[in-house]
Each structure stands twice: as C-alpha cells, then as structure tokens.
Amino acid sequence: MTTATIFGKGNMGTAIMGIFEDADWQVQILDSKTTPSTTIEGSIVILAVPYPALTAITGTFSDQFKGRIVVDITNPVDFNTMDSLLPAADSSAAAELQTKLPDSQVLKAFNTMFAGNLSSKKVGPNQATVLIAGDSKDAKSELANVIKKAGLNAIDAGSLKRARELEAMGFLQLAMGVAGKLSFDGGFAILQ
Amino acid sequence: MTTATIFGKGNMGTAIMGIFEDADWQVQILDSKTTPSTTIEGSIVILAVPYPALTAITGTFSDQFKGRIVVDITNPVDFNTMDSLLPAADSSAAAELQTKLPDSQVLKAFNTMFAGNLSSKKVGPNQATVLIAGDSKDAKSELANVIKKAGLNAIDAGSLKRARELEAMGFLQLAMGVAGKLSFDGGFAILQ
Numbered sequence: 434m435t436t437a438t439i440f441g442k443g444n445m446g447t448a449i450m451g452i453f454e455d456a457d458w459q460v461q462i463l464d465s466k467t468t469p470s471t472t473i474e475g476s477i478v479i480l481a482v483p484y485p486a487l488t489a490i491t492g493t494f495s496d497q498f499k500g501r502i503v504v505d506i507t508n509p510v511d512f513n514t515m516d517s518l519l520p521a522a523d524s525s526a527a528a529e530l531q532t533k534l535p536d537s538q539v540l541k542a543f544n545t546m547f548a549g550n551l552s553s554k555k556v557g558p559n560q561a562t563v564l565i566a567g568d569s570k571d572a573k574s575e576l577a578n579v580i581k582k583a584g585l586n587a588i589d590a591g592s593l594k595r596a597r598e599l600e601a602m603g604f605l606q607l608a609m610g611v612a613g614k615l616s617f618d619g620g621f622a623i624l625q
Numbered sequence: 626m627t628t629a630t631i632f633g634k635g636n637m638g639t640a641i642m643g644i645f646e647d648a649d650w651q652v653q654i655l656d657s658k659t660t661p662s663t664t665i666e667g668s669i670v671i672l673a674v675p676y677p678a679l680t681a682i683t684g685t686f687s688d689q690f691k692g693r694i695v696v697d698i699t700n701p702v703d704f705n706t707m708d709s710l711l712p713a714a715d716s717s718a719a720a721e722l723q724t725k726l727p728d729s730q731v732l733k734a735f736n737t738m739f740a741g742n743l744s745s746k747k748v749g750p751n752q753a754t755v756l757i758a759g760d761s762k763d764a765k766s767e768l769a770n771v772i773k774k775a776g777l778n779a780i781d782a783g784s785l786k787r788a789r790e791l792e793a794m795g796f797l798q799l800a801m802g803v804a805g806k807l808s809f810d811g812g813f814a815i816l817q
Contacts, residue, residue: 516786522714557816558750588806590797594708601793605756605782614780615817624749624811 438475444548446481455583484509527596540567541596556622630667636740638673647775676701719788732759733788748814
C-alpha cells in the first residue's frame with residue numbers, strides 16, 4: 434500500500450487526509466509534537482502547516498525528505514495586515530522550499546481551495562479542481578492521480594514558477610473571504 | 626443617457642461594449658486611428674488595449690481623463706515567453722496607470738475573464754463574475770452597477786493593490802489556456 438505523510442492536523446491537513454484515504458492510500462499524520470527521530474513513511478509529504486512553520490520542518494527533516502515529493506499548500510499571507518504576501522515579490526513560498534530541499538520534488542498544490550471545498554469535492558455546483566505547479570512532470574502526475582481517484586479534478590498549472598501566481602490567487606481568495614465577499618464554501622472554481 | 630468610452634475593438638472591447646449596451650449605456654468606441662483631437666465622451670473609460678498601448682494613450686489623453694473612471698483590463702504578460710508578467714514584481718499595470726493618471730479613478734477589472742465568458746455571461750454553468758479592484762469605492766460601485774444590470778455578477782476585490790493578484794490570476798488563466806489546460810469558454814469561475 435502506498436503511504437503519504439501529512440504534517441498538520443488542521444482543517445486543510447484533515448481534508449487532504451480524506452482525499453488520500455479516498456484514493457486508498459495509507460496516511461501518516463504528524464503534528465507539532467513530532468520529534469526529529471520520527472521516521473517519514475510517505476513517498477508524498479504534504480506540509481499542511483502555516484507558512485512560518487516551514488523553516489523548522491525543513492531544518493529537521495530535509496535529509497529524510499530527499500527523493501520524496503514534498504507538497505507546499507501554504508498561503509504565505511501577512512495575517513496582521515491581510516494586505517500582502519510574505520515571500521519576496523518575485524518569489525514564492527514554494528520556490529523558497531525548493532531551494533531548501535534541492536533533492537526533493539517540490540509541488541505547489543491545494544492552496545487555491547478552501548478546506549470545505551476539498552471535503553465536499555465541490556465549489557458550488559462544480560467539481561473541485563486542484564491546481565498543481567512544479568518542475569517534475571512525474572511528481573505532478575502522481576499527485577494528480579491521487580486527487581482524481583478521490584473524485585476531484587486536478588490540472589497541471591505549469592512549472593514551479595507558477596507557484597507565485599497560485600499564491601497570489603490563494604491570497605486574493607482568502608482576502609475576499611475575510612472581507613465577506615466570498616463564502617468559505619464558495620470561492621474560485623476552475624472549469625476546463 | 627450615460628456614456629462609456631472604450632478604447633479597442635478587439636474581442637474584449639467588443640464584449641465589454643455589449644455589457645454597457647445591455648445596461649442601457651451609450652458607447653463611444655475608439656480604435657488605433659483615434660487622434661489627440663478626439664473628445665472623450667464617457668464618464669467611464671475602458672482601456673481594452675494591449676498593455677504596451679497604455680503608454681501612448683495616457684500620453685495623449687491624460688488631461689481628458691481627469692475626473693473620470695479609467696478601467697484597465699490588461700494582462701501584461703510577456704507574450705514572447707508566456708512565463709512572466711512585465712510590470713515590476715511588486716507592482717501592476719493598474720498601479721502604473723494610476724501613477725500616470727493621478728487625477729483619475731483607476732480600476733482593474735475584466736482581466737480575469739476570457740472574452741467569450743463576458744459575451745455569454747457564463748463560465749460553465751456559473752454566472753460570469755467580474756472582479757474589480759480600486760481605491761475609490763464609488764467608482765467600483767458605479768462599474769459594478771453597470772455589470773450587474775447587464776446580467777453578470779461583480780465583486781469588489783479590494784484596493785488597487787489587489788490588481789497585482791488579479792493580474793497574476795489573469796496571467797495564470799491565460800497561460801493555462803495557451804497550454805491547452807483550459808478551454809477558452811471555461812476558466813476561473815467565482816462562487817459567492
């Protein structure tokens with residue numbers, strides 16, 4: 434049986450666990466109490482944690498992440514102002530992560546969806562669609578297969594450079610949600 | 626009768642003309658043969674031209690644009706590479722335009738929609754929704770009223786700073802369309 438490792442037991446981590454389970458994957462779920470001695474079991478590792486937590490996790494587990502697919506789902510928003518993203522304007526959280534994990538295949542995915550849409554597999558009347566950016570076609574394809582098997586749609590959004598646009602989109606959606614312009618079971622749907 | 630001025634007779638200009646006409650506005654439509662002596666009639670001016678054309682138009686008409694709502698719909702993509710946006714990473718075409726037109730109320734709108742969706746007023750089964758960013762609440766409200774009267778939805782996406790995210794979203798959608806990942810009657814739908 435194939436195994437995924439998910440860091441984070443919040444709304445997003447729980448929803449993504451459901452997707453992997455629906456695709457018949459086993460899930461190792463880790464929380465903030467995880468110690469450096471923990472053995473990472475998953476061929477796909479999902480970092481379903483807030484952006485500031487990425488530094489500590491990569492510091493501890495970069496060796497174990499080698500050769501694995503590492504999925505960044507963060508929306509690295511300045512939550513004090515809700516008015517900007519934290520990474521450099523010409524970069525992204527995912528690009529920063531790839532720099533820290535040169536021997537892993539970093540993907541950006543799930544960040545343009547609210548947790549509720551991942552669970553219901555719908556955005557309004559539309560099938561929920563996960564956009565995936567990354568430089569490894571094989572890694573994107575492996576993650577897309579899991580998502581599609583679970584009953585959602587998945588689209589290759591391009592190279593890891595496109596993580597910048599995915600993070601802009603996730604930020605915009607979140608800011609509009611917080612401002613009451615979107616409901617958290619609505620949001621951005623993608624029609625092919 | 627209220628009048629809008631539209632620069633540009635391409636797919637987007639034509640679709641936006643249809644929206645204003647459906648909302649019972651009169652439309653003055655201008656093309657590249659427009660001379661500096663042309664009188665701008667519209668209280669709302671839509672610049673439905675490619676990004677590089679903005680410089681010449683603002684150079685010629687900045688005085689006449691004073692006091693008017695000026696709507697930037699561009700996706701300022703480097704079409705040679707389809708791999709980046711042209712404005713500085715921490716700016717946007719709309720922010721540049723506001724700097725050139727300090728006495729106009731610049732809005733970013735329409736750039737996250739394909740022309741076909743503006744004409745059909747649908748994205749898949751969903752009502753087409755125009756996102757509007759800008760620093761003048763009154764200007765956003767005036768444009769939103771036109772769009773809603775024409776049968777589309779419109780949402781205030783925040784201050785003009787959010788044009789950066791709208792341009793990222795428009796670029797991503799366009800890049801995915803060109804890559805064959807989205808059809809040009811599909812794209813991003815917004816569910817409230």
